[in-house]
Amino acid sequence: MLDAKLLRENPEAVKEAFRNRNQNIDVDAILAIDVERRKYITELELKKSAKNKLSEEIGKLKRDKKDAAELMAKVTAMNVEIAALETQAAEAGANFNEAMLVLPNIPDKSVPKGKDEKDNPEIKKSGEVPVFSFKPRPHWELGETLGMMDFERAVKISESRFVILKKYGAMLSRALINFMANTAVGRGYTEFYPPFLVKGKSMTASGQLPKFAEQAYKCAEDDLYLIPTSEVPLTNMHRDETIDEAALPFKYTGYSACFRREAGTYGKDMKGMIRVHQFDKVELFKFTAPENSFNELESMLLDAEEILKLLKLPYRVIQLCTGDMGFASAKTYDIEVCMPGLNCYKEISSCSNCTDFQARRANIKFKRKGGKGAEFVHTLNGSALAVGRTLAAVMENYQTDTGDVVVPEALRPYMNGMEKITRG
């Protein structure tokens, strides 16, 4: 959520930010709602103040055993007006809140302006793209012939966009999770295993609701949502809390399954496990003081890159331009891994600084030593990494001419020392 004060005091900057995001948002309309809302609040409070004074006088009269009937009648009459104003104020307040909750974060000054993903500049490239003497196969072919994946039965049991991992596929996935989580812990992150079902309030705090409701799986009976990322429970770890400055930053990592409805993506990435309704992810998350958040974003990116480096997977880092950034983010780097079988790079991690956008929704503050009052923290999240896509990338990059898959050295300790996955 944006600071309402920023909207009021610097509407032009906000308008420009939304323009840069390609968002057609009527800021003036929201400002008008705000004016109306405050008008009702002022009127209401004036009335209430007058009423409170009268009530006090009644108290005094009663104590002195004097007649207070006249004043009591007056207050009774005031209560009717107050009730009416209260309804109006609440309505205006709800309107304002509704409007504010769907406004995206303001892009940081360092974010390049652009329309869509075509305007995302490449920041760096790393690793050797493997050269094959044969036409590299996509991971789903390898997965099926090696008995690592079963797509048909996944459809039977669930529906399309689900995958069953089998034998060494399942094992490799588990190995990747352990490897990623251990690496994150080794780099100073505290490990969490969060709930996969969260309240609507938690989804609102991290920014998934109300705007992206159609992307989330909901258990309607319980007002519980399947998390689309462990960013959601991790953000909410400190909801409604005030943290001591000295304790910051918090660096958290959490493994979770992630569930996404992928509404509106029909026809995109239909094969394989690039875009599925359920996937695993090891997430990095930080709570920081505002002045440190952009540095912490850089180091989080390095933490995510480290996984790819250790796996010896070629990748590139791009920065998302203003038009391509996510709702809550002020600055985002995407890591794209090379997928030889698909002959392209695929997003495998996204590291974002959400500044105080989520903290404001989630009411997460910190107190400076000796400072007065509390300020909102900054929150950052990044994948390290999306497990399914990493699995696919490993298979495609490490395939051999015989259709086997070599196990990356970094994963062998997690695969009982296995060096190669072969048929049978």
Add this chain to the structure above:
RNA sequence: GGAGAGAUGGCCGAGCGGCUGAAGGCAACCGCCUGCUAAGCGGUUGUACUCCAAAAGGGUACCGAGGGUUCAAAUCCCUCUCUCUCCGCCA
């Protein structure tokens, strides 16, 4: 699932219809005092919203949440949530 107990400020804890944003204590901060430390003395210390160009200063709301009774609710009534204890069931 059954039976009880509870939810008050950073913490402990009083209050059970008006003068209570909330006694008292602890903690923290600022002064004074003091060879140092400790003790002692005095003062300060919640959040959100809102009015004011801003500061100063007003105002409104907040004692788990929501509703109700009343001129007036932390205090009375109803509903809900959460926590704890015991029994049952269960990975």
